[in-house]
Amino acid sequence: DAGVTQSPTHLIKTRGQQVTLRCSPKSGHDTVSWYQQALGQGPQFIFQYYEEEERQRGNFPDRFSGHQFPNYSSELNVNALLLGDSALYLCASSLLGVPNQPQHFGDGTRLSIL
């Protein structure tokens, strides 16, 4: 049973560029959440997708956008990259509507902005 998979594992971009990160949820899960983890900090919630719609959003600018596909996989897009966007981006999946089911995390994509 495959867990949450993310690609790529590492990525280097320059300021002003755009980036797309990808996530496949754990088998049987229908909800995908994205988090940003800066070095030495706890993860910060970016947004959550369910049924291909953004369900919740954290305090991130519109440069951060996402998408969920019919197979439940998801993409995170970041436009006009800033140095401060350098972080580990984590994807988590879960099953909405089932009580007490925790979110499962992937190993993340390490994004470095030069």
Next chain:
Amino acid sequence: GDSVTQMEGPVTLSEEAFLTINCTYTATGYPSLFWYVQYPGEGLQLLLKATKADDKGSNKGFEATYRKETTSFHLEKGSVQVSDSAVYFCALSGSGGTASKLTFGTGTRLQVTL
């Protein structure tokens, strides 16, 4: 809004010592509480959870009890091992259920030496 406060690290212990990592929270309603662990270069792994007051979560010798009266969820282990060295995150999800966004503390690094 919701928030989680963890004791600052790093925490350095000798093998077989007793571990306590303090965690307190602020939230409306009845959140679910979690401890996640992050090993170097990896994503987050769920360590244990508790979904209502007085619940005790436990896993791999770690325990934490959901104390609503003190808004706390302290992590304990009776005898730590070198392999427990990692960063530990306390987190909560709001009353929208466990699939709701997670709010994390800043993490506590544990280093266990021989």
